Amino acid sequence: MGVHSLWKIVGPTARPVRLEALSKKKLAIDASIWIYQFLKAMRDKDGNSLPSSHIIGFFRRICKLLYFGILPIFVFDGGVPALKKQTINNRKQRREKNSESRQETAQKLLAIQLQREAENALNRSKKPSNNTTNGDDDDVIYFEDLPINKQERESSTPSSIVYRKNDEYHLPDLKEFKVSKFDERIMPEEDLTEFYEDLIMLMGLI
Structure with a gap:
């Protein structure tokens, strides 16, 4: 053995x-x-x-x-020789040391995790709520609050619009956009239509 x-x-x-x-x-x-x-x-x-x-x-x-x-x-195994007994003792000591190291590592990771949770909770308590407004926000005009046509734009004034603080990551919805026909980054409408037709034929939908 x-x-x-x-x-x-x-x-x-x-x-x-x-x-x-x-x-x-x-x-x-x-x-x-x-x-x-x-x-x-x-x-x-x-x-x-x-x-x-x-x-x-x-x-x-x-x-x-x-x-x-x-x-x-x-x-059956007999008595353990002196050399093998020393080897068994060394293995036992290594296992105990590794077990202690794992416990220390787990405790350190737990302490770091708890510290991060405490810091996050503190930051959330200090961060102002999105529902609160300040004086600077009253002067902000958002794109979606602007009049759509020229008549509404002329008849409306910034003082008659009530502005509220929106989501800081919110982007306005674009109704349309214009590009130059010489812009090489945009595919011409004819090529785009032909591309869609070829794609549909390739997928076997026609």
Whole structure:
């Protein structure tokens, strides 16, 4: 267990063997591997591990080996050597250190998030409401408040219009716009019509 490159060493001499060929022979089995396989592989319909999966797995495999006349001998891990014990302790210390680091990082992120939320709440409380108006807004004239035709423009005066502060990102609706026929950025109407016809034919709508 835990021997690096073991399979590379024994690989050249390994060969597949049928179970029938092992009849009346003793077969050594690493019990730890079987236990790990059954605990990880056997699940219920909801994907949860079964508490007795290793017992069920051992029973079924033992029955299969006995069916072929094979005598299983299970090998369990013995005492941990001093070198491996030191390796296990080092791994445990690294896991604990990583766990502490994750907790510290999570606490720092939480503190930063709370600080940002507090700053945003403070900024919102200081920001004036859009419903309030000041003296400067009374002199502002918006495009949509202007008279549409010349007669209305002449008969209306800025003093007769009541202005209200609108959304700062609001843009007026354009009724129409004029461009020069020499402007190369705008497609001529004939070319635009031809383009639409070709597009409709390409899509199979005609």
